[in-house]
Amino acid sequence: MVVTARELPALLPLLVVALTALAGAAMAAVRRSHTAAALVAGAGLTAALACIPAALRQAPQQLTPLLVIDPFGLFWTGLIIAATLIVVVLAHGCFARRPDPPVLVYTLLPAAATGAIAIVCSSHFASLLLGVAVSSVASYGLMAGVTTRPGARDASVKYLVLAAASTAVLVLGMALIYARLGTMEFGRMMALFTSRADFYDPMLLAGLALLVAGLGFHAAFVPFHPWMPDVYEAAPAPVAAFIETVSKSAVLALLIRDFRQSPTEGGSVYLLFTIVAVASLVLGNLLALRQASLERLLGYASIAHTGALLVAFQAGGRAGAEAATFYLTASAVAMLGAFGSVTVLSSGDGPTRLEDCRGWLRRRPLAGGVMTVMLLSLAGIPLTVGFRGIWLVAGAARSAGILPLLMVLVAASVVGLVAYLRVILVMGRRGPATPAGAAGAPAAGGLALGLLTALILGLGVWPVPLVDAIHAIFNGFV
Amino acid sequence: MTAIPLADGLLLAATLFVIGMAALMARRSAPFLVIAAVVMLNASGLAFVVAGARWGQADGQVMALFVLLAAAAAALAGSALARRRDSAEERPPAPPPARGRWRFLRDTGAGQVWQYATALAAGAVFFVVLVLWW
Numbered sequence: 001m002v003v004t005a006r007e008l009p010a011l012l013p014l015l016v017v018a019l020t021a022l023a024g025a026a027m028a029a030v031r032r033s034h035t036a037a038a039l040v041a042g043a044g045l046t047a048a049l050a051c052i053p054a055a056l057r058q059a060p061q062q063l064t065p066l067l068v069i070d071p072f073g074l075f076w077t078g079l080i081i082a083a084t085l086i087v088v089v090l091a092h093g094c095f096a097r098r099p100d101p102p103v104l105v106y107t108l109l110p111a112a113a114t115g116a117i118a119i120v121c122s123s124h125f126a127s128l129l130l131g132v133a134v135s136s137v138a139s140y141g142l143m144a145g146v147t148t149r150p151g152a153r154d155a156s157v158k159y160l161v162l163a164a165a166s167t168a169v170l171v172l173g174m175a176l177i178y179a180r181l182g183t184m185e186f187g188r189m190m191a192l193f194t195s196r197a198d199f200y201d202p203m204l205l206a207g208l209a210l211l212v213a214g215l216g217f218h219a220a221f222v223p224f225h226p227w228m229p230d231v232y233e234a235a236p237a238p239v240a241a242f243i244e245t246v247s248k249s250a251v252l253a254l255l256i257r258d259f260r261q262s263p264t265e266g267g268s269v270y271l272l273f274t275i276v277a278v279a280s281l282v283l284g285n286l287l288a289l290r291q292a293s294l295e296r297l298l299g300y301a302s303i304a305h306t307g308a309l310l311v312a313f314q315a316g317g318r319a320g321a322e323a324a325t326f327y328l329t330a331s332a333v334a335m336l337g338a339f340g341s342v343t344v345l346s347s348g349d350g351p352t353r354l355e356d357c358r359g360w361l362r363r364r365p366l367a368g369g370v371m372t373v374m375l376l377s378l379a380g381i382p383l384t385v386g387f388r389g390i391w392l393v394a395g396a397a398r399s400a401g402i403l404p405l406l407m408v409l410v411a412a413s414v415v416g417l418v419a420y421l422r423v424i425l426v427m428g429r430r431g432p433a434t435p436a437g438a439a440g441a442p443a444a445g446g447l448a449l450g451l452l453t454a455l456i457l458g459l460g461v462w463p464v465p466l467v468d469a470i471h472a473i474f475n476g477f478v
Numbered sequence: 479m480t481a482i483p484l485a486d487g488l489l490l491a492a493t494l495f496v497i498g499m500a501a502l503m504a505r506r507s508a509p510f511l512v513i514a515a516v517v518m519l520n521a522s523g524l525a526f527v528v529a530g531a532r533w534g535q536a537d538g539q540v541m542a543l544f545v546l547l548a549a550a551a552a553a554l555a556g557s558a559l560a561r562r563r564d565s566a567e568e569r570p571p572a573p574p575p576a577r578g579r580w581r582f583l584r585d586t587g588a589g590q591v592w593q594y595a596t597a598l599a600a601g602a603v604f605f606v607v608l609v610l611w612w
Contacts, residue, residue, distance in 0.1 A: 125541065126541060126544065129541065129545070129548070133544065133547065133548035137555065140555040140559075141555065157508045157560070157591065160515075160552065160556050161508075161512060161515050161591055161595075162594055164515035164516070164518070164519060164556075165498075165499070165502055165514075165515045165518050167548060167552075168521065168522045169522075169598070169602055171522035171523065171525075172491070172492075172522040172525055175522060175528075175529050176488075176525070178529045178530075178537075178538065179484060179488065179525070179528070179532055202610055205610055206609070206610060208609065209606040209609040209610075213598075213601055213602040217598065223598070223600065223605075224601055226593070269609060271608065272609060275608075
């Protein structure tokens with residue numbers, strides 16, 4: 001049960017990210033320098049990223065009953081760390097404009113990333129609970145500590161109270177499952193499930209439903225989604241980017257990992273996810289069409305993307321899980337880029353209304369171009385990675401024979417397309433003569449955005465490396 | 479000392495949980511909302527203690543301690559937030575109320591906590607009922 005020195009490399013990425021958070025906190029006590037804090041966080045996260053190959057050599061490995069370090073977990077660990085690094089860069093550019101820039105952000109971002117990594121690698125209820133708690137508590141801080149926009153306090157209270165309540169729902173679900181099965185390890189739970197295929201037990205099923213509901217808040221699928229647009233509207237764009245790409249993706253990756261092999265086919269949980277997928281797709285895309293603010297639109301786009309991901313999930317089997325992983329990766333990159341360009345383009349003291357986007361393409365061709373590419377990828381236009389993602393999901397759904405869901409997916413994508421194209425059209429229109437936005441993108445932020453754009457276009461034209469990598473990851477599973 | 483039956487303990491936990499949920503929907507002020515969320519968290523922790531007692535393992539109590547930590551952090555952050563006041567000019571203008579049959583598709587802006595809590599509760603109940611009934 002003890003982690004030996006030989007096994008340590010597998011744990012290094014998680015440890016280094018956690019140490020980065022601690023180092024940030026210690027530094028803030030000594031010297032409150034905005035740039036130095038960002039540099040420490042950036043250096044720590046880069047070091048953690050550099051530890052991943054060493055960890056990969058030891059994978060797959062079970063470290064105590066709590067954590068499993070396998071290629072799937074390390075893939076997401078890498079993505080989480082990279083996304084956090086980009087958010088640190090964007091946040092530095094965004095907050096440097098303020099007279100009193102918040103130093104705390106560079107402690108809270110690695111802390112929340114630690115929680116997200118724990119969620120992705122968890123193989124036990126205890127580590128899942130700790131991961132959810134750490135990442136959501138750090139997110140309260142991110143929301144409450146750095147927002148100066150109108151309505152920020154309301155949104156922070158909303159996020160905090162609802163996140164705590166949904167954690168309570170999650171824990172109640174865990175407790176019911178534990179009361180019935182007597183184990184909290186996912187592996188043994190699955191064995192108990194599959195050993196009795198006709199498992200029908202009210203307490204167990206209620207626990208499972210509550211567990212899914214509790215995770216559903218963080219993944220923001222439909223009945224639990226309404227906080228997301230509000231929070232994105234009130235949070236600074238880098239914080240919204242973080243919640244979107246790190247907190248949400250971690251929970252969805254956990255769902256992909258642990259419900260991949262559960263015998264849900266035709267069962268009530270299957271029906272549950274079908275309803276949720278359809279509702280998320282329809283509501284997310286329809287409401288995205290009606291938003292007057294860019295951040296809210298992105299929030300609803302995110303809900304719709306979760307719905308599309310659940311379609312791949314419903315397709316089931318290995319093809320479905322691989323399609324879901326690819327799709328989640330693609331949408332995380334595009335969302336990060338979209339919020340990143342909002343950071344660079346908008347003035348930053350309020351939600352970006354759609355009218356504010358007028359003239360972005362003419363005034364700031366580079367940043368506006370990045371935003372356009374990201375929106376096209378979110379819409380699933382060919383030559384972007386988003387298209388490949390939706391193509392894989394549709395393929396998985398077709399071969400699984402779930403045609404009704406596939407039709408809903410296609411119809412909802414068309415509606416979504418209109419929503420995103422509307423933004424691009426507004427951006428192309430002639431805008432106000434005086435640039436209302438910030439001066440220019442900082443070099444590091446511009447570099448990060450360029451990298452994301454290259455990823456979107458490069459993987460859109462030639463997606464084979466990512467597809468192969470994901471294929472290899474799933475070879476690691478039984 | 480006789481053991482408390484599992485059903486009784488879980489019933490108590492569920493009752494506390496429902497009280498917290500109801501408070502979340504009924505209350506409007508930030509401090510009470512935080513207290514309601516903490517009551518819910520601790521009710522779930524109690525359910526874990528009861529479940530651990532059934533299996534004679536300490537795991538349930540360890541989980542309850544973790545839950546306590548999460549509840550304490552939420553209470554701390556919540557009370558810090560509740561003390562902060564938005565000045566009048568910081569407060570956003572109230573969105574115009576949506577009318578018409580399809581107003582739930584309108585989404586004119588931010589909703590209230592109780593609305594979202596109702597969605598959370600209704601969603602959770604819907605999930606449980608669907609899964610059990612099917």
